[in-house]
Amino acid sequence: MRPTEPVGIVTAGLWLPEGRSLASEAVASGRLRRSDARALGHESVPDAGAVAPPDAAVLAARGVMDAAGLTGDGLDVLAHAWMYHQGHDLWSPAHYVARRLDALRALPIGIQQVCNGGAAAMGLVMAWLASSAPDASARPRLGLVTTGDRFAEPGFDRWASDFGVAYGDAGTAVLLRRPAADDDVLLLRSIAMVADPLLEEMHRGADPFSQVARGHRDRVDMRATKRAYLRTHGVLPFTSSNRRAIRTIVSQALADGGMDGRDPRLTHVVLPRFGAKTLAEAWIPVLAEQVGGAHLLDLGRETGHLGAGDALAGLAELVARGLPAPGSSALVFSAGAGFTWSCLLVESPAR
The missing domain is CATH 3.40.47.10 (Thiolase/Chalcone synthase)
Structure with a gap:
């Protein structure tokens, strides 16, 4: 888009x-x-x-x-x-x-x-x-x-x-x-989003629909619903969909901006604010294949995951750090339950 x-x-x-x-x-x-x-x-x-x-x-x-x-x-x-x-x-x-x-x-x-x-x-x-x-x-x-x-x-x-x-x-x-x-x-050049509704069950699990919030447990427990999903489907549907989605949004965002992963104007990639192991296993290897020449920025070590705010926080940190340089571009990522993955392509205008 x-x-x-x-x-x-x-x-x-x-x-x-x-x-x-x-x-x-x-x-x-x-x-x-x-x-x-x-x-x-x-x-x-x-x-x-x-x-x-x-x-x-x-x-x-x-x-x-x-x-x-x-x-x-x-x-x-x-x-x-x-x-x-x-x-x-x-x-x-x-x-x-x-x-x-x-x-x-x-x-x-x-x-x-x-x-x-x-x-x-x-x-x-x-x-x-x-x-x-x-x-x-x-x-x-x-x-x-x-x-x-x-x-x-x-x-x-x-x-x-x-x-x-x-x-x-x-x-x-x-x-x-x-x-x-x-x-x-x-400048906001493009936003690419892709969804896989088959994965909605990961945050529903085997629980029936309740009548009130937290009707099944005293606190939100995504571990319980994910365990139930994994018992039925295993890990492959999610890992395959995650890799495919990341590749798709990168390609789409760059193509909509008239670029590809080898473009020297693409200098920075802002990762979602997930745990270090999750990024190392599920995100960084896929991105290295597509945008290996760009600097990967893991800005979440001091904040953790900010709920709905990861993408906007990534933009704020780019602004605060003066990145990317004029004439250069960056990708900013977000992902959430459902599942939906997003990639924003932004450009620092040449002055």
Whole structure:
């Protein structure tokens, strides 16, 4: 999926709380095996404490809007994505984020696509901006994408609710503009997404449909549902689909941007924020075959997996580090339950 003209990334931001959850404490309490802690490769991950997930998104968004010198009343569309509980049972966190930002004329949209939510929201807003009729005043169209997640106990154990992933709390925000302006930090060239709905069972397992949240267990337990899936299907369907999906989104994103994996303009690849062993076994070997000349950036050692926010956090870190160099490009990855895989191709405009 590519816009007919590049959509500008005005700027991107990542809000992280000061609190930290320590792997050593999870091991000491018996929640996490020492071998699993080594495989994850995180000494600690951010813990938001009392900060609600939508407020984390607002904090990230305010930083982005302030950096751009813009206010909420200039936004045309706002998409908020999340993975886990936002603080109320039946409620729209996207509208809350819009209200807190005074974005009262923007269209708020909620995206609940689990860990791939941020990338899906980027795709939706990119398409919305690319297809919108020009404003009568000829002003640019502005879209904001946010994510916010907090993996709080007792309903979620950030260290032991899943295999190969530790979950960190964060808020992220990316401001998009069409048409792109000369001072936009990056250009969004394309977004490739592919899904394999046959794998939805990995997060459903053998459990019947319940009538209330956490009706089967006191906390979210993706390990239990994945074990049930593996007992029935084995590991091959997922590993094969994962390799195929990564290859597909890389090829598609680059082709839509007029590039291939050997293009010297492709200098950086931002990995999803999964555990070290998961990346080493399931991601890095596949990417090395396709984009071996680019630098692989594993930016999740200090944060863990940020729920719906991995892709947006990757963009924020590229901006903060001044990457890639002008005239060069980067791929940013995301993946989530369902399963859906995403790849964003961004370019640093030559000044």
